[in-house]
Amino acid sequence: MKLINEYKANPKKLILPVLVAALLVLLGLSPNFTKPYATIMLGTIMMYIILSLSWNMFSGATGYVSLATAAFFGVGVYVSAFFGSSLSLPLLMLMGGIFSFVIAFLVGAVTLRLRGVYFTIFTLGIVKLLEQLMLYLEITFNKTRGRFVVSYTFTEVFYWLFILMILVILLSVFIKRTRFGLALKCIAEGEDAAMHIGIGSTMVKILAFAISSFAMGAAGAAMATRWTYIDPYIAFSTNLSFLPVLMVIFGGGRHVFGPLIGAVVFAYIQELLITDFPYVYMLAFGVIMIVSIIFMPNGIVGVIENIVGRIKKAKGGRKNADP
Amino acid sequence: MLTTLINVLSSGLIMGGVYAIISMGLSMQYGVARILNVSHGEFIMLGAFLCFTLVRSHVHPILSMLLCVPVMFVIGFVLHRTIYKKLSDVSGSTAAFESNSMLVSFGLMFVVQNVALLLWGSEQKGYTFLMRSVKILGSPIALNRLLVLVFAVAISFAFYIFLERSRLGKAIRAVSQDPSAARLLGVRRTRVAAICFGIGAILAGCAGALITMINQINTSMGMNYTIIAIIVVVLGGMGSIPGSLLGGFILGFIGTVVNYIDPSLSLVAYYLIIIVLLLVKPSGLMGGKS
Amino acid sequence: MQILNGSGVNKAFGGRKAVDNVDFHVDENEILGLIGPNGAGKTTLFNLISGAIKADSGTITYKGRVISGMKPYRICHMGLARTFQKAKNFPDMTVRENVLMGAVFGKKGTDNAAAERKTDEILSFVGLEDFRDKSPGDIALALQKRVEVARALATSPDVLMLDEVMAGLNPTEVGEAMELISKIRGSGVTIIMIEHVMKAIMSLCDRIIVLHHGQKIEEGTPEHISNSKTVIDVYLGE
Incomplete structure (x- = not known):
């Protein structure tokens, strides 16, 4: 996909965004006419959409594979656990976001000079460090492993997650059209060259990392109020680091729809399988991850684009052959 | 006092030896095949469960460990020849391959772990083996621990000597140091990479088998060993085999000492080590260029 | 001097x-x-x-x-601008976009319209107009190197x-x-x-x-x- 395509106005390309917008409106109104079960499930799906889109905002854009998603999500979870009784839900989310942003900024400032697998290992290390540190602190000072979080109704959590998701979607679309987004693209395509044409790559990366972490922290703060009980293993579950990566790989990271589709598909499969067949679910997870990386480098969206491209070509070919 | 010292020393050597074995495998897989094999720990788990299953069918533990060797090699070799080879065909550059192969190994981690969960369940498993103890310098030490200690140290040094002396070992080192020069010397890179992946799996399997002789095992044990191996490899320098050998023993002793002071802190200590290390000297103790 | x-x-x-x-x-x-x-x-x-x-x-x-x-x-x-011994063009951008990146980020305070103008000037200055919409991977080595030079020039060094x-x-x-x-x-x-x-x-x-x-x-x-x-x-x- 060429950069140009994203900028050139093409009326046919409007169909999809309009369709998505309609779906989103429907989703936003859904708690009024669906069963609570659906509202809970849709809430979970939105959480995954937020996580995978925000992961894609940094890692997908720059090629720096971060596994720190669970760390920033967990920070948000603990913000709710500590301040849940004194702040309202939107304020908790804001605070979770800000905490994650600040931590990500600091972590990014010292680590983003690491490249490739080193960076990935480091981010996974951060998750495990926070998990173990929290566990140690809880057991040493609190004498228990977990704690209770003030709870909100799942409808309330639903609406706030919905708002956060809309913001993340808009930001994902918008960021690509800014110079900041162009700078990220340059970094992904060749960081050395990017630095030498005047891009302050370190600062750009740190900022993108911190912005994406903001959404992760806010999502964590919201989800904690739905779970009522949390402990370090729940808050910093490494699955929350891996799932967004898989969702983006499966859906395709170059287009906003990719992570969106990936998140919906996997959240749904998870909902179907995880209670009765947890191992089969995780097994499928692994298999799909491997198959996607090898056979669908641009994800489902890439496959669809290819098919559409081929159909167009075939049509064009026929026109040429038949003057 | 002396008993404590001997306890710490022997535990340190056992842990260090096991860590060295698994880390050398991981380090070689990265150095030669350019795969940061995050599923390494799952192969340790697989080796442990293979060995456990054999022991349950009345095969002697040491024989079980030896039987793991060919099985693990075939698994590793075939995996490389199929998945990773295909992946290297579709990856545009080394950097892209490194990133993709790491993600694929994450996928593999879920596959192996959940296949094991389906086969063996999630409970702790174990068997008793040589529980008698002997006295060394007046302090009792269990025979099975002593045996594992001897095996761990022996395997890690034997592997090191294999790399230094044998023809295959030299080819492996040539590829890890300079792939293009190695090609000129007639070393077939992808074949060597596949063999290395198989040998890495053997080392993981042996480590897993050794662990069954002294500890309980469960199907989710892999991840922690993966992380330990990665810490050791970063400590010793990515791709450096002597670095992993040394790093394994260093981390084994650090782990034992921290464990002795406060067991709940040992994982925190590990993660702190890796994080500080990556920040201060990402190329590791014995690594050259970063 | x-x-x-x-x-x-x-x-x-x-x-x-x-x-x-x-x-x-x-x-x-x-x-x-x-x-x-x-x-x-x-x-x-x-x-x-x-x-x-x-x-x-x-x-x-x-x-x-x-x-x-x-x-x-x-x-x-x-x-102060430079090129690299092994051309480091941005592979997923066109030749023109490569040069445009230099113009956009190279000098502080360049607005988009000025950067576009500068890019077109440089493309014709180095003789790459005919390849502007090509991918740098699809053109000859000599031209790839020229793209590097053009991108560096676009930063107004x-x-x-x-x-x-x-x-x-x-x-x-x-x-x-x-x-x-x-x-x-x-x-x-x-x-x-x-x-x-x-x-x-x-x-x-x-x-x-x-x-x-x-x-x-x-x-x-x-x-x-x-x-x-x-x-x-x-x-x-x-």
């Missing part, structure tokens, strides 16, 4: 001195050649000047300001550092590259070039510095260099 100046610049990699106590200067609007056998430290010196790596000791000043230790993007904003832009080109292409370099100098840009193609170096450069094992062993006009016994020894001894 000196635009760029380095004194006592040192850089070692694991005990091996890549650049060993080198003093150099570049005059405004000259073409300075940097030659020497492989591994002499030429590219390392470029990396030091452009900020890609930090010197162990010594200072580099540009227009009277110390730039050693600065980040590459700041050095670029001050008007006063000093342009060219790292072996002629390596791998056939004689016709070398001729075209030489023409382009004189044209760039003609537009008021100072040039430092690393090159192995002697014909180009000797006819283009006003002055040449010879590096060997990280040390500056000779410096002077092309004529002086071609008659220097030290230089001949180094090249024959290779």
Whole structure:
């Protein structure tokens, strides 16, 4: 996909965004006419959409594979656990976001000079460090492993997650059209060259990392109020680091729809399988991850684009052959 | 006092030896095949469960460990020849391959772990083996621990000597140091990479088998060993085999000492080590260029 | 007048001195050649000047300001641009987009319209208009290198550092590259070039510095260099 395509106005390309917008409106109104079960499930799906889109905002854009998603999500979870009784839900989310942003900024400032697998290992290390540190602190000072979080109704959590998701979607679309987004693209395509044409790559990366972490922290703060009980293993579950990566790989990271589709598909499969067949679910997870990386480098969206491209070509070919 | 010292020393050597074995495998897989094999720990788990299953069918533990060797090699070799080879065909550059192969190994981690969960369940498993103890310098030490200690140290040094002396070992080192020069010397890179992946799996399997002789095992044990191996490899320098050998023993002793002071802190200590290390000297103790 | 100046610049990699106590200067609007056998430290010196790596000791000043230790993007904003020995074009962008990135980020405060205009000017200046919508991976090596030069030029540099832009080109292409370099100098840009193609170096450069094992062993006009016994020894001894 060429950069140009994203900028050139093409009326046919409007169909999809309009369709998505309609779906989103429907989703936003859904708690009024669906069963609570659906509202809970849709809430979970939105959480995954937020996580995978925000992961894609940094890692997908720059090629720096971060596994720190669970760390920033967990920070948000603990913000709710500590301040849940004194702040309202939107304020908790804001605070979770800000905490994650600040931590990500600091972590990014010292680590983003690491490249490739080193960076990935480091981010996974951060998750495990926070998990173990929290566990140690809880057991040493609190004498228990977990704690209770003030709870909100799942409808309330639903609406706030919905708002956060809309913001993340808009930001994902918008960021690509800014110079900041162009700078990220340059970094992904060749960081050395990017630095030498005047891009302050370190600062750009740190900022993108911190912005994406903001959404992760806010999502964590919201989800904690739905779970009522949390402990370090729940808050910093490494699955929350891996799932967004898989969702983006499966859906395709170059287009906003990719992570969106990936998140919906996997959240749904998870909902179907995880209670009765947890191992089969995780097994499928692994298999799909491997198959996607090898056979669908641009994800489902890439496959669809290819098919559409081929159909167009075939049509064009026929026109040429038949003057 | 002396008993404590001997306890710490022997535990340190056992842990260090096991860590060295698994880390050398991981380090070689990265150095030669350019795969940061995050599923390494799952192969340790697989080796442990293979060995456990054999022991349950009345095969002697040491024989079980030896039987793991060919099985693990075939698994590793075939995996490389199929998945990773295909992946290297579709990856545009080394950097892209490194990133993709790491993600694929994450996928593999879920596959192996959940296949094991389906086969063996999630409970702790174990068997008793040589529980008698002997006295060394007046302090009792269990025979099975002593045996594992001897095996761990022996395997890690034997592997090191294999790399230094044998023809295959030299080819492996040539590829890890300079792939293009190695090609000129007639070393077939992808074949060597596949063999290395198989040998890495053997080392993981042996480590897993050794662990069954002294500890309980469960199907989710892999991840922690993966992380330990990665810490050791970063400590010793990515791709450096002597670095992993040394790093394994260093981390084994650090782990034992921290464990002795406060067991709940040992994982925190590990993660702190890796994080500080990556920040201060990402190329590791014995690594050259970063 | 000196635009760029380095004194006592040192850089070692694991005990091996890549650049060993080198003093150099570049005059405004000259073409300075940097030659020497492989591994002499030429590219390392470029990396030091452009900020890609930090010197162990010594200072580099540009227009009277110390730039050693600065980040590459700041050095670029001050008007020092470079190309890479192995072309580092952005593979998923078109030729035009590659150049546009240089124009957008190279100079602070350029608005989008100005950057677009600048890009088109440069594309025609270097003769790449016909390839503007091609992917850099789909064009000949000589053109790929030209894209690198164009992208660097788009950052509006006063000093342009060219790292072996002629390596791998056939004689016709070398001729075209030489023409382009004189044209760039003609537009008021100072040039430092690393090159192995002697014909180009000797006819283009006003002055040449010879590096060997990280040390500056000779410096002077092309004529002086071609008659220097030290230089001949180094090249024959290779």
